[in-house]
Amino acid sequence: MLHPDHAAALLPLPAATFHILLAVAAGDRHGYAIIQDVAAHTNGDLKLSPGTLYRSIQRMLERGLIAETNERPVPEFDDERRRYYRITAFGAEVARAETRRLTQLVTMARDRGFAAGRA
């Protein structure tokens, strides 16, 4: 068994985890912003519920994929209550590993004649 600190040990990532990683990779985000970001990038197909979001966040924090940040963005956008999350180096490594895994999968699918965009 791989050590849990090893990126490959976490693959494949649950869909919600990967989406959250992608969302915070673009910049520090608070919870609701992550939900909106994920929804926007999936054309509204994936609407994270607060429970799923924070359950994932808790696990990602424990595994060191993301971290809470103390730096706040521009004050007028800030809301006292909010916590902001940022991707860690390990999180980025995991995201890259997952991307590699998915790319290989997609490449293999294409080779077998499953072209994207067609039914």
Add this chain to the structure above:
Amino acid sequence: MRLYSFLLKLYPASFRVEYGDEMRAVWARRRRDASGPHSVALLWIATLFEVVSNAAAVHWEILRQDLRYTVRILAHSPGFALTAVLVLALGVGANTAAFSVTDFVLIRPLPFRDSDRLVDLWEKLPGYGTMELSPPNYVDWRQMSHSFASMGAYWHTAVNLIGMGEPEHLQASRVTAGLFPVLGVQPMIGHGFTAAEDREGAPGTLLLSYPLWQGLFAGDPEIAGKRVKLDDEAFEIIGVMPRDFHFPNRGAQLWIPMRFHEHEPDFRDRANNYLNVVARLKPGVSVAQARAEMVMIAGRLEKQYPDENRQTSAAVIPLRDELSQQSRLLLLALSGAALCVLLISCANLANLLMARGLARQKELAVRAAIGAGRERLVRQLITESLVLALLGGAIGLLVAAAAVPLLARLVPASLPIAQNPTIDLRVLFFAGAVSILTGLGFGVFPAIRACRRSDFSALREGARAGGGRKERLRSALVVAEVMASVVLLVSAGLLIKALLRIQGIDPGFRSRGVLTLETALPMPKYEKTASRAEFYGRVLSAVQALPGVSGASYISFLPMVMTGGIWPITVANGDEETRNSAHTASLRFVTPGFFATMGIPLDRGRDVSESDSIDAPSVAVVSESFARRYWPDQDPLGRHFKMAFSDRTVVGVVGNIHVRGLDRVSEPQVYLPYRQVKDGWLIGYGPKDLVIHSNMSPSALLPAVRQIVHAADPEQPISNVRTMADIVDDQTASRAAQIRVLGAFAVIAFLLAGIGIHGLLSFAVSRRTQEIGVRIALGARPGGIVGMIVRQGAWLAIAGAVPGMVLAYAAARAMQGLLAGIEPGDAITFACASGLCVVMTILGSLLPALRAVRIDPIQAIRTE
């Protein structure tokens, strides 16, 4: 929003504290985005599902973490884990076993449809309590009452089955065709009795019990329609009853329709009480209402038949309540004792865990320091105790499964249920519930206590753990253990004393070296007294001639086996005949030599003799108690009294015997010569029990006796072969079984309490190492140190023993019915229990005290 906050409570507190505000904020935005009642409703539904599933997932994750951690922790201290699991297994096992029997006998519904609607009907007579119904009263009660949907009757009999290899003597019930429908039970094979089969002159039909079908008929599936001979009459087997059908009790082997002969004198006599009656209450009618109606009907019948039904009232008793007070008490005492053991187990474990909690203070403080909330720590500790509890429970279940057959003796034979309680889902559920409650009971408090102090102070090296309050609590637990063990010790002691007293009672007859067996003579065949006399003569003369046999005789019923057969007496000096217990005696017919065989002393006069024939004057041998009751200061020989249709002259007086049982009061006894009964009269009293006094072992004697009986009548079965000693021992068998269990409980409780004292004092000594070291350094003598520790133990013991004695006295009062006249405050028993307490205290304190004496003062002071 408030509703959402409420839903968030489903999450573990640690998660809620961390993310609750955020989640509320996110949800508020969503709620704001949702427009129109439709989308709001959809949002709520989605939220509900989402919260429930996510909360469950979070709980599960925490549980998995905690379990993993628990396994690691317990693997680190296998000694602790093993002790805890074993202590728990004892507690849960004892309770599960006690519950399985108590539930089986007292709680669970009887195996009949809507069994809580079933009642027994009895005639009620002053002085007798309840009595069976006479057939005419049964017919009237059934016709006049409106409280019952249906009513059926039965009476117990025994038959000889002939033609299936060896003749067999079987227990049977004669039932009305309506009886099984009242119970709501159908045969498993074939059909039930019809009204046509339950009519005078109908051809004989019978239903087999499952065990008889399996045993004698090898489970033949084509059994219906087969023919057998019962007591010289042909019967057709029409079916087999289900496996769990034991009615009226588990001795029942087959059922025959009653086939009333309405014109027979036997049937028309209102004073001939032999019918047991079961009825099903109409929907909406309570037992009390039915009772009121039956009392009224009995009153009307009493007016109509003032002689036969004099003072005859009615009793309606739910079927479930037909259980002797003693059986109930035995089981309740057992359950109470099991509960004591469980409480002691819990107290012991709580103590153990608290001591462990102190030892783990640092570990907990470290976890708290790296961010674990108190709630998470408490939860972790509770998970640990629940894991222990469930492990203990699982082993406890095995303990119970092993113990239940030992308790089967406590299942009264009078109930329509099987002998052995089964460990089923109910019992599993009970064991699980007890385990979890136990786990919480001993786990929660120590967990909360341990975490209250889990701040950083514990991290400082040398920090001394535990304060005075904690020790007080631990002392209180030990005191409770001592208390419960004293209650158990005293109860067990009292019951053992009661058992010894009962076993010490002289039954009035010789029980050693007497073999008994039954040859129940079938009735039309042996209706004539002379034919019976011939059979007895052939058997007895041959048995008496066997080597080693010093006496053999026949009697109607053995003492303690048949406790009834009680008849009213009229004595010539003016007492009129009343159906009143003040003037009754047990009636038995005997062959000559019975008293010598049984070792019953003949005080005056003579034994019955072969010359006491039906043509000779009617004579009787009476017991000393009989003579004393009617002719206190006079010579009873030659006196007259009326009993069983004849005037009898007393020719002999013999010693009293305990007919009803060792610890019960028996009526005076009357013995009549076996020849002095008219043909066909009192046939139920025809002697059937053979008693043989010999110096040979029963197994050596039996084959010869079998041969003799076979030679006298090849169709005659032998049954109920027992020694008289077994019969007397049976009197105390259920008591002895209960005492064995209770005694085991008491010993366990005693040991646990001793271990509790030992544990607490060891802990106190290790905590006071410094102080004791200083004392020794200052010149305290070893005796003084030992005294100090033992004194602490003694205080614990006294604090537990004194209220324990008070409780024990209360418990003894509650079970006085079991004590056979032993005082609930029996001084010797209480003194023994206190003595044991002293021993326990000394043994429990000794090791810690010795450890205290060996403390090296230099070392002890230097550790700081």
